[in-house]
Amino acid sequence: MDNPVEAIQSVKLDDDNDTLILLDQTLLPNEKVFLELKEMKDVWDAIYELKVRGAPAIGIAAAYGVYLGTKKSTAGTYEDLYEDFKKVKEYLASSRPTAVNLFWALDRMDTRFQNEKGKNVLQVKAALKEEAEQIRAEDEEVCKSIGTHALTLLKPEWGILTHCNAGTIATAKYGTALAPIYLGQEQGYNFKVYADETRPLLQGARLTAWELQEAGVDVTLLCDNMASIVMKEGKVQAVLVGCDRVAANGDTANKIGTSGVAILAKHYNIPFYVCAPLSTIDLTCETGEDIHIELRPSEEVTTTWYEKPMAPKDVKTYNPAFDVTDHTLISGIVTENGIAYAPFNDSLPKMFQQKK
Structure with missing residues (x-):
């Protein structure tokens, strides 16, 4: 039997437009609205206000969020980019203190960043995107x-x-x-x-x-x-x-x-x-x-x-x-x-x- 709900992707990345797309779960069941978030404050608010909720979904949103926040950095070196990355990571980590997936996903993105040492800024940003996509794909298989x-x-x-x-x-x-x-x-x-x-x-x-x-x-x-x-x-x-x-x-x-x-x-x-x-x-x-x-x-x-x-x-x-x-x-x-x-x-x- 087909399951139409499986087609709903509650967390999506629109990389071309530097946007995190979230299903606003606070409006269900009366409205099905997808938020288009570009600013880290809006991502933080969405996590805190339970617009995105569920431990795995929070982790996926955090991974995409820290990638997009880092992508916007104008840093020219690996070291300067990492400083910007850490600021975004710490900010998003403050949104929900209980769900371990939030910290797990952010730490995994941090590990991937550090594993890219020696590469240029564009390569590091591409690696962060790849890691975030892997977190989402792996969660589907896990479930x-x-x-x-x-x-x-x-x-x-x-x-x-x-x-x-x-x-x-x-x-x-x-x-x-x-x-x-x-x-x-x-x-x-x-x-x-x-x-x-x-x-x-x-x-x-x-x-x-x-x-x-x-x-x-x-x-x-x-x-x-x-x-x-x-x-x-x-x-x-x-x-x-x-x-x-x-x-x-x-x-x-x-x-x-x-x-x-x-x-x-x-x-x-x-x-x-x-x-x-x-x-x-x-x-x-x-x-x-x-x-x-x-x-x-x-x-x-x-x-x-x-x-x-x-x-x-x-x-x-x-x-x-x-x-x-x-x-x-x-x-x-x-x-x-x-x-x-x-x-x-x-x-x-x-x-x-x-x-x-």
Whole structure:
């Protein structure tokens, strides 16, 4: 079965016009608008304001962004160009502190820059473009591999619950947690997907429900506090989520509310799987206690999605963007190189050594 959503490329490079093109995910599902960004401030804002979101998509946007920012440099030497590159890199790195893909992509671009030492400025710029394109192409293959591995854990006709959006618009293609849904659809698995609304930014309602419906997948939208009852009623046989960072012990940071879903799944004896590209696994981060949790503006809770404010004026809010799911709640971590099981301190490093 064809999947029209796979044709949507949420992050694109228009090199001829020195432009980064992004699907503005804050306007979905009502408008499908592609932003044309030429200035680094606009790229920074797009990452911070979640116009581009999803760990892999953020990484791709950062790679293209740091290339375009460096391309504009008028430096005549390798050393001067590197100084300009570092300024753009540090600026973009300040946009989102939790998603490890942002730093992973920027560091990879930095490594490529340093590997080009001895070449002229034009050659270095061309190498940066090539590296950014490779990051995008590799992510597409990674997502397909994750979907293939995850599909081995699922059975036809199952009900699958997911939280936030880990779909094609959050990646180069296919998505992570939604990749097995799309691959299963092609093979006639007839999954029934339950998508959590995912307050306060409604990524499940605005994005996951939208892209699954566009693709012809049987999807039912739930308010976040409805997950327990559908599990109790036996409608859910597995939970699939993406992630923004995985610690060495398997603790996983994902969109706020994910840990609650994992606790419910444990209670109802439902397997809870995290779909994690190797680029999101941070073996230098020992546990979830070491993951910095981004706090976001109170307006996202009180006013952003309402015609009129839905909370008392000036009420205090607490708005963490992520929470950390304890490794003891996770049934398996699905990577492009296979599935890691507890103890994750042993299995996660092995994922980096295996071939697809």
